[in-house]
Amino acid sequence: MSVESDYVNPSDPTSSPLAHFGAEVRLERERNGLSRQELGKEAHCGYSLVAKIEAGQRVPTLDFAEACDRLFPHSGGRFARLAPLVLRYAYPPWFRKYVELEGNASAIRMFHCQLVPGIAQTEDYARAIFRGARASNVEDLVTARMERQRVLTREVPPALWMILDEVILKRTIGDARIMREQLKRLRDLAETPPHMVQIVPEAKSAYSCWCGPLTVLSFDEGADVVHVDGVPKGYLLVETEDVAEANRAYDLLQASALPPYESAPLIDSILKDTH
Template sequence: MSKDRSGVRVAVENETMEPADPAVSPLAHFGAEVRLERERLGMSRAELGKEACCGYSLVAKIEAGDRVPSLDFAETCDRTFPYANGRFARLWPLALRYAFPPWFRPYVELEWSATRLRMFHPLLLPGIVQTEEYARTVLRTGRPTNLEDLVTARLERQRVLTREDPCRLWIILDEGVLRRPVGGAQVMRGQLEKLRALAENPLHVIQIIPSTIAAYPGSGAPFGLLSFSEGADVVHVDGFPKGYLLAEPDDVSTAQSAYDLLKATALPPDESAPVIDSILRDCFS
């Protein structure tokens, strides 16, 4: 896979290829390799499912190229199959790509290599911090045919925050995001508890823009800045029907200035955490 200076990755495979053919689809190839090794070992799908803490049905769908595997599943295959030698963990990133729309894949690859993420969201919690229940509720609204794959992929993105060299996260949220009852009280309770835990992690920063502030810079659309150990920052702008990446220096500078103004507008981190606690207690207890 090649990469230009703007950070845009050019996929070797054709994005329009049918993922059912193991010859052209990493997802189908991953499934075919699982089936080959499982049958070579004389293991049933139910037995593999038990090792991977999932059901027979999910194993069957992964082998057929119909479901995206989690990294835990790939690592289970590497532990279970005698001659895997880490092959499934190496294949997993390519298989995971097929859970994302083609236009979003370059962003995900950049996100995985980022050392710092700065995000602003005025309407919803960003996917990088969503719980499984919150993510499923949000993604279901688009009535996708591959809902479970989308949920899996969104949760797998969050590994950037827990890997050996974790990405640092700075999120600015409108207070209304915390009050919007996505999925109901139980879902929101779990989501705000997760956000509160992130706010306590010294690697990350959560800031809240209080509802008393009616207008502020960048209030029209969510956007983010990705920083890397080498190279310039890249901007990601969420949009409908597609988000997009910006790498021109002027665009990046404009986004950085807007984010600085948002940081100055929002409550400091030590004042934002009590807001989360208050909403959690008053609205979703």
């Protein structure tokens, strides 16, 4: 179930954007005399997923919404327009503003000392994390995380700069296969302009161990915004002094990290040893 549908009746189409989307899909599908199998074939998914989306029990992807618009002749692009709203409500309330800001950023600078950041995770890596956290809505959370990564495939994507502790590359999340795919994903990002990946080697991790996970978002217009991860929730910093301190922290992390041309070979060496 989605975050929102944990607290509402998903069969009531007015109870949430997710329930409304599902009800509209079912209405249009039945109006056009189509089966769930036919819709599933167009959307590259199974009968069961179509049924769950119609029941307001699963978050749709943008690809699913676009398939609905192709299949339903009078939708006028309605489902693709609804999809971002539905996805927004798949995130916890405290995280929604960050996702909105991230989608408008021209540069994203991230540091993490425990896990690969969500924007760079593979689907299986994300799924293993959510299962380990005993989340009740794993597939919705995975869908929302993967959809969030579309920002990196825009015609002009934000410049993503990640600094990661070396221990992240060696910590097995899920199993060896999942880690190999995740390391390849990081390697691909490291080789794809305008993105950068730097690794803080274990021998230089004293400062990074003290500094918690953070993200600095920059924009073509307006001041930087900082997001700090935490438990039970993260928070945004917008005050000038706080943002300046976060930027200073990121500068120190960059100084501790290997340069990009040394970080990529380190990822390769760890990848070779991942069995």
